[in-house]
Amino acid sequence: MDWINAIIQGILLGGLYALFAAGLSLIFGVMRLVNIAHGDFIVLAAFLGLSVTSVLGISPLLALFLVVPAMAGLGYVLQRGVLNQTLGDDILPPLLVTFGLSVIIQNGLLEIYSADPQKMSAGPIETASIALPGDLNIGVLPLVMFLVAVAVIAGLQWVFYRSALGRAFRAVSDKQDIAELMGLNKAHVFGLAMALSLAVVAIAGVFLGIRTSFDPSIGPGRLIFGFEAVIIGGLGNLWGTLIGGIILGVSQNIGAQINPGWQLLAGHIAFLFVLAVRPRGLFPRID
C-alpha cells in the first residue's frame, strides 16, 4: 500500500513540477529563450502573493487575481524593455541577462523582505485530506494544485493551437522574418509570450508559498525540476511537460520509498535515462 501511496503522491507532485515548468516550456518554444531567472520569478510571485494577502487580508487563492495580472504586466515590460534587446543569433546574451536578473531579484527580495522564511496561510484547506479505502489519504491542496496544473496546461494548449495569439506564437517560432513580413510585430508577440509565461509563474509561486516556507534564496533550487520536466516531456510540447513533471514526481517518490537518499537522485536518473534514450525528450515538437 505504501508503494501505491508513493505513486499517487508522486503524480500530485508532478502537477507542481509541471506548473514550475510550463512557463519555461512556453517561452523556449516561442523564442528559444532559456530563462535562468525562472525560479526567482516563482519566488518573486510568492512574495507578491504574501504582500497582497497581508495587506488586504484575503486568502492567497483570491490573491491570485491580483498577482497573476501583475506578473503578466511585469513579463511584458521586461520582455520589451530588456530581453528583446538581447535576442539574436547568439544564445549567450539572453542567458547572461537572465542570470543577472536572477541575482538582482534575489538580492532585491532580500533587501525588501529580509531573509526570513515566509509562508502563506490558506486556512483549513492546507491540512484537509480525502480518505480513500486502504488507508490512503490524498491532500486536498496537492489535488487542487494538480487540477490547476492540468487546467493551466490545457488552457495554454488551447491558446497555442486554437487562438489568433497562438497562431502568432507559432508563426514567430517557425520563421521570424516571414512572420514579420506577414505583419506580425515580433517584439509585441514575444512580450505577450513572456507575459503569459509569468502569469503561469504567478500561479506556481502562490501555490509554492501555500505549500511550504520560502525565502529569497530558494528560487534556483526550484529551477532544475522545471528544466528536467521540460526536457523529459520534449521541448515545446506542453502536454509533454505535464507528463515530464509526473514522471519526475513519481520516480522521486519511488526512489524515496527505497531510501530517502535516493529521492532526488531517482528523479535525476529518470531524467538522464530519457536524455540518453531520446535526447529530444519523449514528445518533441520543435527541432
Add this chain to the structure above:
Amino acid sequence: MTLIGKKKGITRRGFLAGASAGLAAPAILTRTRAYAADPVVKIGHVSPRTGPLAGFAEADDYVLEGIRKVLAAGVENNGKTYQVEIISKDSQSNPNRAAEVASELILGDEVDIIVAASTPDTTNPVSDQAELNEVPCVTTDCPWQPYFFGRNGDPATGFDYTYHFFWGLEDVIKAFLALWEESGVERKVGGLFPNDADGNAWGDEIHGFPPALIGSGFELTDPGRYQPLTDDFSSQISAFKEAGCDIITGNMIPPDFGTFWSQSAQQGFNPKVVTIGKALLFPSVIESLGERGNGLTSEIWWTPDHPFSSSLTGVSAKQLAEGYTASSGRPWTQPIGFKHALFEVTTDIIRRSADLDDPNAILEAISKTDLATVVGHVNWDFGPVKNVSKTPLVAGQWQKGANGMELVITSNHSAPEIPTTGTLQLLS
C-alpha cells in the same frame, strides 16, 4: 616632438611615476602606528549580512551600534587608552567570500584580532585564514564539532590562533532526551536528517543521535538521509506511521520542515512531540506556520530569560533583547546574545593583553579568558578540546502567549542555572 619633452626635463613616463608616487605616499606613511596620536586597535568582523544566512546577522547593526557606543571612550590597556575600530565585512553567506574578506581584513586592513559568527560557512573559512596568517581569532554561533572537526582539528594538539565558544552536539542530544523523558510519551522516535553537514553529523551512527537514543531506551526509525529542498515527505511519513512514532526529531531547514509538517497533517500523521533543530530557531518561522507552529519544540541557546548580563554594558539578557525589539520593531532572536558576547570577549582580551602589538600576547590573553558574558561563562580551560569553550544549552517549546508565539524553556537538565519558564504541552 620627443626632443622638446626632454629639454623641459619632464617626460610623460617621468610625470606619471612621480605623480603616482606622490599620491601613494600618504597611504604608506599613515600605516605606521608610532605616528598616530591615539593608539588604535583594530577588530575585523565577518558576518553573513546577505544571502540565505542573513537571518543570523539581522541584529548586527543593533549590536555593533551598542558596542561602538560603549567603546567610544576607548579601552584601557596597560595604562594607555586605545581607540577601538571595528571593521565589519559581509560574507554573503558564502564560505569562499568569507575567506576572501577575512584575508582582506588581515592583509589589507591589518586588523589585530579577527572575529566571526554564524554557521560553519562563516566561522570555518575565517578561522582557517586567521590560522594561516597567524592572527588571533575568536568565533561563535556554530556547534563546536563542525567547527573543530570540519577544519580537521586534532583534539591532541588543537589550533594555535583560533578559538571558539558555543555548545556541541552532545548538548543537543542531552537536552532533547531530557525533554522527551519529561513528556512521558511512548519512546518511539522518527528521525529526519538531511544529507548535509549538519544532518550527517546528527544522524551519525557513532557520534550522532542513533547510539544515544538506543542507549537511553528509545526506539529510532530513521528512513535515511534526504536531500535538502525535497518536495515530498510521504515515504518518511508512512514509515513513521507504520512504526507508531510519537516523537519526531531531526535537523531541517525551514522550507523542508514546512513541507513535512503540512504533508503530515494531510496524511493524518499526528505525533505528540516534534523537536527539530535549526528550522525552529527564529520567531518568524514559527509565525509563518500559523496555528501549526504552536507546540513545536527546539533547542535553545539563549533567551531573554537567561539569568546572565553583559560584562561590557551591564545590561541583562532581557534588556538586550528588548532593546533590539524597540529599535527594530522585530522580535528578538537567539544570535543577538552571541553576537554581543563575541564583542564582550574581544574587549576583555584587549584590556588584558600584555602587548597589543604582539599577536602572541593577545593569544595568551585569549587562552586566559575567564569571563561571565550575556550567554554564560567563557573559559577555554574547561572546553572539550583545546580551542573550544562551551556555553549552556536548554530545550523548550513555542507556545502561544500574549504577544504571539513565545519560546518557553521547559527542560534545563544540562544547565540548571537557567530557570524553566513553563511546562511542556503535547501536540495531540
